[in-house]
Amino acid sequence: MNRWEEKPLLKLEHLTMRFGGLVAVNDLSFSAGEGDITALIGPNGAGKTTVFNCITGFYKPTEGRIALRHGEAKVWDELDAATARPDRRMVRAGAGLYLLERMPDFEVSAHAKVARTFQNIRLFSGMTVLENLLVAQHNALMTASGFTVLGLLGLPAYRKAEKASIEKAKYWLDRIDLMDRADDPAGDLPYGAQRRLEIARAMCTEPVLLCLDEPAAGLNPRESADLNALLLGIREKDGTSILLIEHDMSVVMEISDHVVVLDYGTKISDGKPDFVRNDPKVIAAYLGVSDEEVEAVEAEVLS
Amino acid sequence: MANETQTGGRSVDIGHAAKDALLAGLIALGLFGVFIGLQTVQDISNRLVLKVRPEALAVIVGIIVVGRFLLNVFVWGREPSHKAAVASPSGGLLGMFKRLCFLVGVVVTLVAVVDIGFRLAGGALPNMPISPPGTMGLGSIILIEAVAALFGVVLIAFGQNMTERAAALLGPAGIGFLAAFPIIAILGAGWGGSLKWIDNFGIQILIYVMLGWGLNIVVGLAGLLDLGYVAFYAVGAYSYALLAKEFGLSFWILLPLAGILSAFWGIILGFPVLRLRGDYLAIVTLAFGEIIRMVLVNWVDFSGGYAGISGIPRPTLFGIPFNATDEGFAARFGLEFSPIYRTIFLYYLILCLALLTAFVTVRMRRMPVGRAWEALREDEIACRSLGINTTNTKLTAFALGAMFGGFAGSFFSARQGFISPESFTFIESAQILAIVVLGGMGSLYGVVIAAVVLVGGFEIMRELDFLKQIFGNDFDPALYRGLIFGASMVVIMLWKPRGLISTRTPTAFLKERKTVSGDLVKEGHG
Amino acid sequence: MEVFLQQLINGITLGSIYGLIAIGYTMVFGIIGMVNFAHGDVFMVSAFIAMITFLLIGALVGSVPVVIAIVLMLVVAMVLTSLWNWTIERVAYRPLRGSFRLAPLISAIGVSIFLSNFVQVTQGPRNKPVPGMLNDVIILVESPTYNVAISYKQIMIMVVTAILLAAFWYLVQKTSLGRAQRACEQDRKMASLLGIDVDRTISITFVMGAALAAVAGVMYMVYYGVVSFSDGFNPGVKAFTAAVLGGIGSLPGAVVGGLLIGLIEVFWSAYFTIDYKDVAAFSILAITLIFMPQGLLGKPEVEKV
Incomplete structure (x- = not known):
């Protein structure tokens, strides 16, 4: 069993975000495991940054639940009970549940301990x-x-x-x-x-989850390698789980434990890097193959 | 060879320059023809008639044509492209002007200081160019020279791209000068004459320094554009006036109370509006400022309306009033009564209040909330991503700024003994804001320099009676104050868009405190 | 009912003037994102130009038909006010473009102070009364207690405003100039890469704003029959309120906002108390900005993260 299923840190359920008529994220569900480096990838305009903005409280999702856990994993059992209450968080000794979609942006960082970086650096x-x-x-x-x-x-x-x-x-x-x-x-x-x-x-x-929006963008190969080391170090030494958006496949495949692929706001693949790499739907989304061809390829792979 | 091309280039320039100057003259004629060439006056039957003033128009247009021509030939002509020179007022012209300012500043300061030294030592340099002929007392001359020296320092600051740190060296010297100012003034201008200097220059400038420092917290540090700061000044002034008159409470109780009331108003007004972005916030604060003033004008039962409030109790030295009675300050200390004691007392009072503002600002900058203000000025979104509650952070800045405005207001009403809504118009807010922005956002020294230049310059205009000898007797220099004030705001902005002192000093360091160039300081939302 | 009708007429007249000024604010804000604080004083300058032109006509030609006088005033005021605003933009704002955010605003406040003091110094601080024109009224509703009347000058203000707005609308929507303006509004750098002369477009925007403010200035002078150097601030702030209320950046919004502010002010004075009419206008500004920052017809803004 994968760690994100066994010990999830963050759970997104049926997340939908609409801007006027535009559906940027459509019924997206995935989990990020504790101690994992989870990569969120997809072609430009797939809605990755919107997902980030929903998780970190900058956007209020139109629908869906985003929950984060502190402490022991058992606390997930109380998620529905916590949701039923109007509170933003449920904290008890040794554990806590945070409903991020209910929290304003600064509280996500201050209380739920989710930190983030930005696509265009904001120092x-x-x-x-x-x-x-x-x-x-x-x-x-x-x-x-x-x-x-x-x-x-x-x-x-x-x-x-x-x-x-x-x-x-x-x-x-x-x-x-x-x-x-x-x-x-x-x-x-x-x-x-x-x-x-x-x-x-x-x-x-001191976050439990660090969200990085394209951390390797604009870096040269050496800097990119340093970044990989830094991120792996953060996971090992500081025990912070990482969720990242990245286009640089060398970074994604090298360091991530779990990859989620978005296309047009919908999840098209979810699994270990090797699985995603060979998923025909992913290949199609990146190379721009039509749906019929995907089906053809799928049939071929399955047979 | 190179010389020839240059000459060739210059000869072309002269034709171009002449054409350009004539065009400028035409534009000036269009702009000023109606206003300067023609004057509307009321005749005996109170009807408007036109008076023609061709000479004045000719002089102004002439100055513009000739000035533009000379600038074209001698200053802008050296730039590779004339258009570039207009588009960015930097480079040659600016550099030259800065060097000139620096030079003049050094000369003025040196001459003034040396001359003061000589005069105090007993003699005087025989032929000092700036010493006016005999009618003036020794004291007045020293006083004028002290002011001249201060202006010299300001000029040096202009010329030298003065950094916050360089200015910091002047800090202790400046505080020393301020503390000694009444003594200098009395030595300089005598008992009677010094009153004007301490009151009109000393106290007046210090009130604006304090207001500037207060607003600096809001605009300079937190980056919140507040165009209605005068509202809090008014709240402080009216709080003191009304509470002192109605309940007879002492100044020392009401001073903190007025500050608290202003801060309270700051929070009430700030809470709904602080999430608005920059320009909108500016306009809403302007609206609030005007609303408060209009309420003061119209709610006559409460505030006395246009007539204002008079007979406001004066502050006492811990219970000892400054009056001619036996209980008064002079009698108690066995001195002869003179209004100057109160003025000196007020001077030191506002000096302490202003220094308190500065002290709190300096300490706050090193507190987490102060750092959050500056971070907020740069990038609000990044602040929120770091878990900073931006609304509360803005509110603290707003309330703290309002509180110091309130202190200044209650001081103002105690000093004047009379207040009316006239003192709290938008133009007052604009002037305080101008002091903050012209000084350089966030810089305490910049605020002082700007306040000295703007307020001091304003007051100096009153003193320039010799201009009457040049322009005739109906020339009133005070009339031109607003004109020059407005124009100088534009000029200083064009010249130094980030203010006179544009660097910022870091609030913490590991090895050395390096100043940060203003160009790096982003301005985000707020 | 009669009172209501009369106030409606008065409100629309006043609102037309505010709307004309508001367009100048909204266009400049749209194109360079700057609150042109001096716009109210540019309006005041135009009213003075109109007044002086009027006196000049009287002095040079003697009596001319009122219509011709007004047309002449409009032409002179529009040309000279445009020249003023063009020069102001050129001298005080253009060098600061792309500079520190507050610099143009402070510069504009400086220009505003300069203009009102300039007019005070050159023309004197007293109110300038002008003989009334077009004072005849048409009685619309006659009743024993209250006659509802519309004066010729009110009709003129409404008609001129409507015609000019139509012409202006055509200019901005249908010509290449308008297209250039809208392009600059969207992305100045891109527009210049596509060969649009951005500086020129911005200059023209200031000129257009000034021309409309000049129309408002002439109307104001004719309507109230008195001008003063301090007349820029209040109408300026009201017009800015109108622009914000309508949704800053939106031209129809400016007009709608102007009419609303005019109506609110007039009705407030008629039914409540004239003392607090400005408080009413400013309160509306604050309330609009707090609860509906995009205004009535503006586009909502999504925060870019």
Whole structure:
């Protein structure tokens, strides 16, 4: 049994998103497993980024449920009960369920611990690399500063928290190899470094699920390989599961454990990389083969 | 060879320049012909009649034609393309102007400082070019020179692309100067004369510095465009005036109360509108500012309408009033009564309030919420993806800015003793906003420089009586204040769209604090 | 009922003037995304140009038929106001295009302050009364208590506004100029790559906005018979409110919004209290923006993530 079926972290059920008359995502269901790197792929305009925006709360889906689990997997049994209640989340000792489609965007990150990056990098380019990483620790620091009041008075508890936040930033600077550039404005970094910084910034929110929108776009092969190492490291060392949108098949096939393929807002394939790679529907979607031909190919493969 | 082509190019330029200058003259004639060439005046029977002013029109058009021609030949002519020079006012002209500013600034500052030194040391340089002939007292001269030195520093800042850090070196010196200003003024202009300097320049500029610093939190740091900031100034002023008159509460109780009330209004007004994007937010805040003013105008029972509120109690030094009675400040301390004590007291009061604003701003920038403000200014969506509650973050900025506006307002009403809606018009908001934007968004020093230039410049216009000798007696320099104010806003924006100090200082660093160029600072939503 | 009819007529007249100004706001916002804060003062300048032209005609020619005087005023005001707005765009806004977001706005506020002070300095701070024109009225409904009347100048304002709007509509919808404008609205860079002179198109937009504001200025001067240097701010903000209410960027929206604001103001004054009529207009602006930021006829905006 696959891990995403056995120990799912995120479950999308019957997700539909319409913009006016346009159906961007149509009745999409899939799961992402805990500790997996799940790739969401598909041709341009397939609705991948829309799915991301629904998961991270930037769009409110027209229909469907998006649920995320913290802690023990047993808690999934209570999903329907949690949905029946009007609450956005159900938390008890050692476990929690979050109904992401009910949460506004910032709560998805703050409470459900889902972090994301953007297709067109969104760094705070006039702030330094270090500051970018500190902004990401906003909520933790807010609590430590007693919602600014204690911090203004300069109490030691806040100083300690601030020191810890800088240590954490240093840890990530080391991981993404940008220690030397910590005090430079983020906008001055080369493109590849900006991509890495955006990932590190997302990781500073201590997510359980990291959503990456085309992290390898615009990277050269060497940077791409570094990225693979970084992502695998995040999964191993930090125990964060990853959901990514990617066009670069070398990245997808090399690092992902699970691939979901979208075309015109509908799921056309779902499985291990090897399975998806050989799925005639996927090949057809990418190469632009008509439906009859797909059926023909399918018949051939099956026979 | 190269010389020849250049000459060839220049000779072509002159024909072109002449044509261009004539065209500019024609446009000027079209623009100004109606307004300057003709004047509408009412005759005895109160009917409008036209008066013709051909000389004035000719002078203005002449200046434009000649000026344009000279600029074409000597300044823009050197640019590869004339059009490019118009499209981007950078490069040669700007560089030259900056160098000039820097030079003039250095000379003015040096001469002024050296001369002050000499004069204080007893003698005076025999033939100082800037010392006016004998009628003026030693003190006034020193005072004028001190102001000149300040302007010199401003010019240096202009010329030098001054960074926030370079300006920071001036910080302690500036605070020292501000703390010593009343003493300098008294030494300079004597008991009687110094009143004007401390009041019109010192207090007036500091009120605007404080308002600028308050609005800077909203506009400069959080990037929320607020065109109705004066509303909170008004809330503070009316809170103090009404509560002090009705309940006889003391200034020291009402000052924080006025701030809290303003912050409360900030939250009430801010809550529904803060999710709007930039320009819309600007217009809604403008609308709120106008609504509050109109309510003050029309709700006569509450606010006295146009007539305003007079006889507002003056602040006391912890219970000691500044008046001529036996209980008064002067009598208690065995001094002869003089209105100057109150003015000096007010000066230090507003100085402390302004410094409090600056202190809180500096501390807040290093707090998580302050960093979130700046992050919000750059990219709201990224902030939300990091779990920052943007509405609350904006509200804190809005409320904090409003609170300092309220403090300034209650100070204003305590200082004036009289307030009316006239003091809280849109133009006031525009002026405060101009100080923030011209100073450089987010820069505390920039705000000070802009306030000195705009408000100080405004006040200086009153003093320029010698212009009457040039333009005749019915020339009133004060009339031209608005004209020059508006034009200089445009000019400074064209010159430095990001304000005088456009760099930002990081709030945290590992090895060294490097300033960030303003060009990198994005502006997202907000 | 009679009062209602009379106020309807007054409201439409006022609304026509607001609508004409609002178009200038909406077009400029549509094409360069900037709130042209000085537009209200450009309107005020045009009213002064009209007033001076009127006096000039009187001084040079003596008495001429009112219709000819108004046509002359319209022509002169439209030409000179366009020249003003063209120059303003050229000097104060164009160099700031693509610069820091707040810079053009601050520059526009500067222009606004400059214009009102310029007129104050050159023409004096007092209100300028103009002899009334077209004051005759047609009585529409006669009743013992209240006569509903429409004056010739109200008819003129409505007719001129309607004709100009039709002509303008044709210009924007059917000509290549209008196409260029809409292209620049969508994507300025792409439009310039396709050979559209973007600078020229934007200039023309400012000229068109000014011409319509000039029409409004002439109408305002004729309607109220008095102008003052400070007359730019209030109608300017009201017209901007109208543009927002109608949906900023939408031309029909500007007209509809203008009419609505005119009607609301007039009815509020008639049925409630004249003191708070501006408060009513501003409250509507705030409420519209909060609950319906796209306005009545504007396109909803999807946040790009």
